[in-house]
Amino acid sequence: MDITEIEARIAIGETKARYCLTLDTKDWAGYADCFTEDLEMDTRPSGGILTVGRDETVAIVRRSVETAATCHHVHSPIMTFNMDGSADVIWAMQDRVVWGPDRRFEPGLTGHTGFGHYHEHYRKCADGRWRIARQKLTRLYSDNHYEGGITKPAPNPAAPA
Known part of the structure; x- marks a missing residue:
């Protein structure tokens, strides 16, 4: 591993x-700056949708979690550098979401805690910054939290039927 790769891994x-900080603090301009303009975000494997384009994606994420308290943790990255100068990274993740009153999807549901992986493709942009060009979120497990401290396993959309 040479110094250029070490610098790329840090960046x-x-x-x-x-990404995690700006999403959790609702800094939407900072969050948008983590992505390329042609971003593809695929949350279908975890029960969501496919969106294309940074502006559309950020608007959808913002509407989804604007009133929620969120905490995203990532760790244990596996990075592969490609011949074209891009990088593919898999991050282990955990998220905790406490929905605002406007986003309760079923009676008593207050939020969830999920575990899974981000599968991402990064490109180094003209300004020298690495940004996410593609992201896929997969979940291994998720708990739904309800009023009264009740926790139940959430359905896993990726599980075989």
Whole structure:
């Protein structure tokens, strides 16, 4: 591993740290800056949708979690650098979401805690910053939390039927 790859690993890690911080603090301009303009975000494997384009994706994420308290943790990155100068990274993740009153999807549901992986493709942009160009979120397990401290396993959309 040479110094250029070490610097790239650090910069990619900082991009992902900014992603988590700006999402959780609702800094939407900072969150958008973590992505390329042609971003593809695929949350279908975890029960969501596919979106294309940074502006559309950020608007959808913002509407989804604007009133929620969130905490995203990522760790244990596996990074592969490609011949074209891009990088593919898999991050282990955990998220905790406490929904605002406007986003309760069923009676008594207050939020969830999930575990899974981000599968991401990074590109180094003209300004020298690494940004996420593609992201897929997969979940291994998720708990739904209800009023009164009740926790139940959430359905896993990726599980075989």
